[in-house]
Structures are given as C-alpha cells and as structure tokens.
Amino acid sequence: MKRASIWAVALSSLFAARPALADLADDAAKIEAALTAGGLELARKETLFVEEGHVVAVPETTGGKCRSVIVTAARNVTFSAVTGSAQDDADDLIAALQAPRSERRFESTAGVLQLSGCGGEIARVYLRMTSARGALEVRVAHGDAVAEDVTDAIGRSAGPSAPRGEVGPLLSVSSLADRRQRADAAARADGATNVLAIEGRAEANGLGLVKIKAVDGCHRFHVMADATDNDGRVDLDAELRVEGGGATIVRDRGEAPDARLDVCVGSTTEIPIVFSGAPPKSRVLVLDALFPLPKGIPDHFGDRAQAGLAAAVRKRLRRGPDTAPIFETTGAHGSMTTSIPTEPGRCYVAALGVMRGTPRGMRLFVQTSPRSATEEVPPGTDSAAVSFCASTSDGARLRVDAPGLGVGWVLSLWLLGASK
The missing domain is CATH 2.60.120.380 (Jelly Rolls)
Structure with a gap:
C-alpha cells in the first residue's frame, strides 16, 4: 500500500508539471521561428534545470557578426545574467553576477531575458537562478544583426512603463x-x-x-x-x-x-x-x-527543530505559545499530506521546523473549508508557519513539501482562541 501511494504522488507531480513545461517548450519553439524568420541562424538550443544560487555558463559559439542569447522560463521564475567578451575574466564576471548590486548584471522580466551584441561583445554569458528552482530554455542565434525583441512573439511583453514618481529628498538620518x-x-x-x-x-x-x-x-x-x-x-x-x-x-x-x-x-x-x-x-x-523561547515550543526533537519552530511561531504570534502543541508529526524529504480534527469557531497556528538535512525550500499549506493558507520559504530557511480558523468540524488538511537532501522535519499545531 505504501509503494502504491508513493507512485501515486510521483505520477501526480509528474503530470502536474507537464503543462508548465509544455508551455515553456511552445514559447521556445515560437522564439526559434521568430529568429529564423528574421534571417538569423540558430546556433544552440538547450534546456537547463537550475537550483537557486547556481551559476551556469552558456557555451561560446561562432558564426555571424552579431550574437543573440534568449533565455525563457516560467513567468514567476526569476534569474539574472552577465555578459562579457572572450578577454573578460570569468571569475570577475561571476563575481558581478553574485554581488548584491552590480551595473553589469541583467535581470529577467516575466521570465524572459534577451541579450544581444556584435563584434564579440557577449562571447561569454553566465546565468544565475534567483528563484528557488526552475527550467531555463536557452536559444543562441547568429547573424549580421541582432535579433528583434521576441517578447511580443510569446506574449511576455511587459507593456509601457509608468513614469517614475518624484520620491523627494532622502529622509534625515538621526543620531x-x-x-x-x-x-x-x-x-x-x-x-x-x-x-x-x-x-x-x-x-x-x-x-x-x-x-x-x-x-x-x-x-x-x-x-x-x-x-x-x-x-x-x-x-x-x-x-x-x-x-x-x-x-x-x-x-x-x-x-x-x-x-x-x-x-x-x-x-x-x-x-x-x-x-x-x-x-x-x-x-x-x-x-x-x-x-526567551516560548514555553510551548517542544524541545524533544533537538535544538535545530526547537529553534525552527520558535522562529516560525514568532512570525504569527506576538507572544507564546505557552502550552504544548495539540498535534505533532514528523516527516522526511518529499511531500506529505495529513488531516487533523478541528472545532468550529476555533483558530490554530501550524509550524514547520527542520530537524536535519538541507531543504531546497519548503512549503506549508492548510485547507479548511472554504479557506486556505500557505507559506513558501526559500533555501536557507528552517521554518514556516500558517495560522487559520475553522468554521466547521470537517477538519483541516495540511500538506508539507520539503525537497532536499536528507531532510527531516517536525510539524506542530497549537490551539488558539476563538475566531471573531
């Protein structure tokens, strides 16, 4: 029975991902058609799956006076890039890509980034994922001129920008x-x-x-x-x-x-x-x-889990909790769904804390008819929390998504006061 449920989860995740990947592939095909129609030669195409913070290089290609590199992802995926000539130092380019601020870096808009140059200006291109993870479709073309803007061809145009407002002088800095x-x-x-x-x-x-x-x-x-x-x-x-x-x-x-x-x-x-x-x-x-750590935060799952639960709860509650959780469960990397009983008119806070391992981001979701609440956190964060109120006795469904290496987590639930 366990094996069947695991396969069911895996297959549901696979089929859920297909529409997004299919849309991305369709956009890439439209870009290829636009490049060819513009008289450019397609020199390279590839799909990259990149985690947050990872840097990948677009290999150098030859041909034509000008080079155009077009990278697409899902609309909600963000990434950045730097470009340089063959003489530019690769370490300097990557440092500019990873720096908190850099004039050399380009940021994606609506999941698209188009880079162009002639005479070897963009012989080197490095990409860095700033979302938790995502697929990047890379297309490289050469020709006597750079590629026309492809955002209209795939329906990603951001439209006209509003004029910048006048923010006024800087606030005075007190002592x-x-x-x-x-x-x-x-x-x-x-x-x-x-x-x-x-x-x-x-x-x-x-x-x-x-x-x-x-x-x-x-x-x-x-x-x-x-x-x-x-x-x-x-x-x-x-x-x-x-x-x-x-x-x-x-x-x-x-x-x-x-x-x-x-x-x-x-x-x-x-x-x-x-x-x-x-x-x-x-x-x-x-x-x-x-x-001080709230009295109601359990300590029997280790220091790391205790710290994570405390940090999560502090985002939802000003003080406390002072009593032990009414429900606790543990899990490992991957996804898990569980149901809990609820009382009509009562409110709850659910907190997720990591005991071990390195999660690549986490997501905590709760569904109570007819409402839902969720929190998604990036890599490097050991906790997540949601608060919710129940209007019926039908119970609540909680789902934890925790991809990563050797991840173990604990989920705790506390009962709060009555909803108003």
Missing part, C-alpha cells in the same frame, strides 16, 4: 544614540528580556564582520551605522548564517542606514554578522535583543 534608544525601547515593548550592544567598525570599503555568541532563545539584531546626513545616501545591508546540519541564512537588504535580522537558536551559538554599505571606517553598532 546613532537616538536610533539605538528607539530600537531598545521597541524590543523591550515586544517582550525582550535583555538587550546588549556590541560594537564593530567598517573597513574602508564599508564592509565589516561582527561575531556574536548568542545564547539559546530568539534574537533580534539591529545593525546600525554611525551615519549622518553629510555621509550622503547610506544603505546598510546585513546577513547572518547559522551553521549546524544545514545553514540558516537571514538577510536584510532594505534601503536604510539600519538593518534588522531575526533568528532563533536552541543552544549557545556563535553567529557571524556580515554587513556592507556603512560609511568608510565608521562605527557600527549591533543591538542584540533576547526573547
């Missing part, structure tokens, strides 16, 4: 002391039991690293640059990585002189915080606000 005081007060109002300040200093290029020994609990890190209005536009970005079975990555790349990173750990852990965009040689302050 570091004022920003520290506000962040401290906000954290304590949210339930932080302790707030510590750790100082660092930026290098001449605005980069820096601060290492923090974080005790078990949930931490809110405020990374603040000592900037003034005289420093011009200050955009501080920060990132932390928690190692242990699989890396948990938290980033803040907003446009502000401060960055905020939230993470939970099940035991004392050294956490490196990397920042960029600070004024050269400036003082940088990291405020570490500690929130």
Whole structure:
C-alpha cells in the first residue's frame, strides 16, 4: 500500500508539471521561428534545470557578426545574467553576477531575458537562478544583426512603463544614540528580556564582520551605522548564517542606514554578522535583543527543530505559545499530506521546523473549508508557519513539501482562541 501511494504522488507531480513545461517548450519553439524568420541562424538550443544560487555558463559559439542569447522560463521564475567578451575574466564576471548590486548584471522580466551584441561583445554569458528552482530554455542565434525583441512573439511583453514618481529628498538620518534608544525601547515593548550592544567598525570599503555568541532563545539584531546626513545616501545591508546540519541564512537588504535580522537558536551559538554599505571606517553598532523561547515550543526533537519552530511561531504570534502543541508529526524529504480534527469557531497556528538535512525550500499549506493558507520559504530557511480558523468540524488538511537532501522535519499545531 505504501509503494502504491508513493507512485501515486510521483505520477501526480509528474503530470502536474507537464503543462508548465509544455508551455515553456511552445514559447521556445515560437522564439526559434521568430529568429529564423528574421534571417538569423540558430546556433544552440538547450534546456537547463537550475537550483537557486547556481551559476551556469552558456557555451561560446561562432558564426555571424552579431550574437543573440534568449533565455525563457516560467513567468514567476526569476534569474539574472552577465555578459562579457572572450578577454573578460570569468571569475570577475561571476563575481558581478553574485554581488548584491552590480551595473553589469541583467535581470529577467516575466521570465524572459534577451541579450544581444556584435563584434564579440557577449562571447561569454553566465546565468544565475534567483528563484528557488526552475527550467531555463536557452536559444543562441547568429547573424549580421541582432535579433528583434521576441517578447511580443510569446506574449511576455511587459507593456509601457509608468513614469517614475518624484520620491523627494532622502529622509534625515538621526543620531546613532537616538536610533539605538528607539530600537531598545521597541524590543523591550515586544517582550525582550535583555538587550546588549556590541560594537564593530567598517573597513574602508564599508564592509565589516561582527561575531556574536548568542545564547539559546530568539534574537533580534539591529545593525546600525554611525551615519549622518553629510555621509550622503547610506544603505546598510546585513546577513547572518547559522551553521549546524544545514545553514540558516537571514538577510536584510532594505534601503536604510539600519538593518534588522531575526533568528532563533536552541543552544549557545556563535553567529557571524556580515554587513556592507556603512560609511568608510565608521562605527557600527549591533543591538542584540533576547526573547526567551516560548514555553510551548517542544524541545524533544533537538535544538535545530526547537529553534525552527520558535522562529516560525514568532512570525504569527506576538507572544507564546505557552502550552504544548495539540498535534505533532514528523516527516522526511518529499511531500506529505495529513488531516487533523478541528472545532468550529476555533483558530490554530501550524509550524514547520527542520530537524536535519538541507531543504531546497519548503512549503506549508492548510485547507479548511472554504479557506486556505500557505507559506513558501526559500533555501536557507528552517521554518514556516500558517495560522487559520475553522468554521466547521470537517477538519483541516495540511500538506508539507520539503525537497532536499536528507531532510527531516517536525510539524506542530497549537490551539488558539476563538475566531471573531
């Protein structure tokens, strides 16, 4: 019976994927026809299946004065590219592709990216997937001129752009002391039991690293640059990585002189915080606000699962839970569906935490007649959570999708108050 159910899931996933792949193949065929009609010679065509963050090279081809490279994916898939001549260093091109910001990088729009150049300008092309995963259809053509825009041929034209609005002058940057005081007060109002300040200093290029020994609990890190209005536009970005079975990555790349990173750990852990965009040689302050792990988070699945569940629940609840979950189950990589009983008029929160392995993104979905709720998280995230209310006693259906290597997870459910 188990083998039959596994085959049923596999076959349903296969047939569900076919329409999307078929549409993509149809678009690729239309592009080939448009290139041929434009007098260009098709030099290469291939399909690539790429995971998030992976970089792939489009092999060099010869023929014609000009080269056009057209890459298509599903509309909701995003990817980027860099181009260069044969003399450009490959490592420099890949570094520009992976950098937080680069003027050399091109971004896809509606799942399409068209690159063209003559005289060997785009002899080298590198692609990088920025979605969780996806299929890329690559078509390379040569001719005496570059290819015409193909977005209309496949119905991917973004249409005219609205004129840019006037955003006005930059907001005034308050003093570091004022920003520290506000962040401290906000954290304590949210339930932080302790707030510590750790100082660092930026290098001449605005980069820096601060290492923090974080005790078990949930931490809110405020990374603040000592900037003034005289420093011009200050955009501080920060990132932390928690190692242990699989890396948990938290980033803040907003446009502000401060960055905020939230993470939970099940035991004392050294956490490196990397920042960029600070004024050269400036003082940088990291405020570490500690929130104790909620009493209702189970600890019998290990530190990593406990931290993941706590982080997930914090996204849905301001405090708690204070009581143990009413339902728990575990699973491995792949997909699993389970049903739970519900009470009419009651609300629930479901949380998913990783115990081991390296998930390539996760998805938690719950269906209660007539509503549904879902959260999908990218690779590098160990948790997901949804909250929902039941209007009937028909129960709820929960589905977990957790692709990856050696993944093991725990799903917990807590009962909340009555719905209004």
